[in-house]
Amino acid sequence: MLLARGRQTYYNELKTLRRQTMKNVRVRYAPSPTGYLHIGNARTALFNYLFARHHEGSFIVRIEDTDVKRNVDQGIENQMNYLKWLGMDWDESIDKPGAYGPYRQLERHEKLNVYKDYANDLIEKGLAYKCYCSPEELEAEIEEKKARGESNLHYSRKCLGKPDQDAPYMVRFKVPDETTYTFDDIVKGEVTFRSEDVGDWVILKRNGIPTYNFACAIDDHLMAISHVLRGEDHITNTPKQLMVLDAFDWKHPTYGHMPLIVNDNHKKLSKRDADIIQFIEQYHKLGYLPDALFNFIALLGWSPDKKEEILSPEELIKRFDETRMSSSPATFDKEKLAFINNRYIKALSNEEALDLCKPFLIDENIGLEQDESWFVDLIEVFKDRLSFGAQIVDLYRDFFEKPFILEGDVLEFIKQDGVKALLETFKNMVENMDPLASDTLKKAIKEAGKETGMKGKMLFMPLRIAVSASMHGPDLPKMMNLMGKERLIKRLEYTIRHL
């Protein structure tokens, strides 16, 4: 090994540590700071988190920032904040140093020279070599092969065995001949790749920074990662990482490749997919609840063994079973998300629901002149039908601003005998009511029923229709109260005229 003395000590210490923790479950989520927290990343993080917590292991967040050009300011900060917002915490990371740090690859590269050391070691053993080809040369090589119709677009190895030159170079891994890489994937079962299918790939870029596959394999080992749970798009990376592990005679972690999340067209969820909201931050801003999202994401490629699908984070941790991950793609079902989030909103207290919704109303200048009790009434009436917080604005507008039209079955229903008398009786009561209140309205409904001899469905349905033009909806007295006296009377009159 070509390690400096100080670093040698570092590695020795790590080795001892790894022995001690070998039996522990240690998983990692390894985001790159190239963007904000995406639904796909969140799923990867979440499954690793659930797996770690279920098995009482460690959950590590390692930053893979080796693509210096694409790194985005605030990328990591945003991702970690939203991981927390979703309800995940971790045991080791850049903000929570553990024994296996540093947890940022660029830092490992710059301060400890980790990857270069190992790359040099491979070069010395003849398992890797320097490549002096220019990007243009490489591109030309590929174009040529394509033109000849070759299916194997792998690097020609023309730099293999070249003497050292005083020129920029990258380091390529010399892929072994006729070697089979088989691993028992938790999700997919036994998967096999042949080394012929992998070209000599770059482990160190021209700028000296390692490529993903190299850094990842090394760090997974150095950090004693026991299980690697990641998206299926990584499955073809696995043989590359296995050959690095083998080159150093390191133990393989257990791999599990989770199904891709696809859109309605069964295409991999892409950040450019305009149809689906992609970033957790956006869901937050629309008034989705973290636990609901946590629940929904956990169902992307995994299903519980019991019937119930609405599960709290604690229940999910308890029930998580990695063998129940699906091997076919998980479709992002927007309707299901809406349903799940609605279930969580319904479970909120009125105060919590108000906190969630009020900002959206204020943003739209709705209810500025109203007092707090008006907001409480509004939320109470609509809470059960909200798919997400911001929807309160639409619900408000539908209720207060949509034209009131009676037609179809609704009109049919109120044309029945006795409806007119009922509505008129009720209207008179409302006219004498000052101010309006839910409980007085409720009493008035009873009273009007008694007076006109209408009861049950024949009592409530006409009134419901007369105020909302619908046969379904929220609690009747509360809805009337929210509507206000003037509008309520107007609608009753309008309905009576149309009988």
Add this chain to the structure above:
RNA sequence: GGCCCGUUGGAGAAGCGGUUCAACUCACUAGCCUUUCACGCUAGCAUUCACGGGUUCAAAUCCCGUACAGGUCACCA
């Protein structure tokens, strides 16, 4: 093109050789319920698991092939 993975109702999704195995959820449809919640309750909704062949006493479940779909083949991660 090579390699890898997948294909169960309108949608999500379970089941992975045989005891109600075609669960469950969403959506939809129908009926019903309220003088304390009509986004509530109940019921209905794939005689069939892409297609073709094979193995087996027995296959959605195992094997082979076809079709279709996707992923991946970067000095990105």
